Amino acid sequence: MSDDMTRDDARAGDPGELGPQAMDAAREYNRPADIVPRESMWEAIRARRAAAKPALVVERGGAAGAPARPAAPGFVAVRRWPAWSYAAAAVALLAVGIGIGRSLRGTPGTAGSLVVAENGADSVNGTAFQVAATEHFGQVETLLTWVSATPEARRDAQVAAWSRDLLASTRLLMDSPAGADPRRRQLLRDLELVLVQLIQLSPDVRDQDRTAVDDLLRNTTLLLTRIRTSVPAGMAPAHD
């Protein structure tokens, strides 16, 4: 018999349902309780959708100017709201970098005793700040890409909080050896300006304050280009 039966074929060979008692028993098969746990399932569905919704996606080592889009193979999804953890990680890394730098400068009386060791320390010192700066620019790039692509984010209180943390990290870096490089120092200064603008914009800016928004977007776009130029592709940390 083929899989496709006509109605007549089916009726011709089919004696119909099982007997009444068997049908009663069949209706008890895997029978669910009368009460469906609606609310708990709804909460779980909402939570899962909320967790999945936000994602901002940055192409791994990808081209500049690609803001938000659905996740796809080969892309790194950056969750929307580990903002605090990003900022905390950046600050922690900066602190470690600066701590390493200070400890490797040596103490008075010992400095200069071993020229080779001092040169080695400077090298490690520079590397630590380089890593800290790269991590920081990666965080800033994520924030600015998101802000550029998501108009409502510009007035979001959490964006303001994230910006404040990044502003603190930016100022730390400016005062560290990472800020000794003139080109990087200028980038950090401009970054400071944009972060301040972001903090001032969100969350209570009024619609008519278009100039501030336009300035911010223009500065953000320029800054993103400069960050991507200064941080080689693949150097910025990936987050998931």
Added chain:
Amino acid sequence: MPSALHRDRGPLDDRQLATQVLAGDPRAEREFYDRHVDKVYRLAHRLAGDPALAQDYTQETFVRAFDRLGQFRGDAALSTWICSIAVSVSLNGLKSLGTRRKRETALDNAPEIAITRRESNPDLKERLWAAIDALPDGYRTVFVMHDVEGYTHEEIGTALEIQPGTSKAQLFRARGKLREALKDFEGEWT
């Protein structure tokens, strides 16, 4: 009690409701869920035989349904469309678990057990359930949907993406296998 959507605009049909959900209206999302959750949960439970799995599969069904609602064209009822997702989620979930619930009474051992316990209805019920468990997925799904949950062959065909005639054929075979499993109890049972 009518939902907020009903009070404001009157009951929405499937297409209108889908449009509202796609527009991001949270009340429409809840309305969509409320309309279909009982049916989805019942079907998932019938297939999985376990409340926790049924909840998992129901949640997964709705998450996918919300994600894919833009693909709903209105060719079938929204309830049939979401049931097709529920069946797919449940069967795939069970396959990946590799643990479709097995009754203590394996079908292969059933005849001798049946002979010795003919008078015991609870045991016979267990035997029927074991026989249903032992059906191939396609037969079991059609049997459960048609004879247990009352879906039509047209609805089953749409949900499983098969012809209604195929659904009838699979039901025919499912019943045949169940009769075979219960052949020692002819009469009222078969």
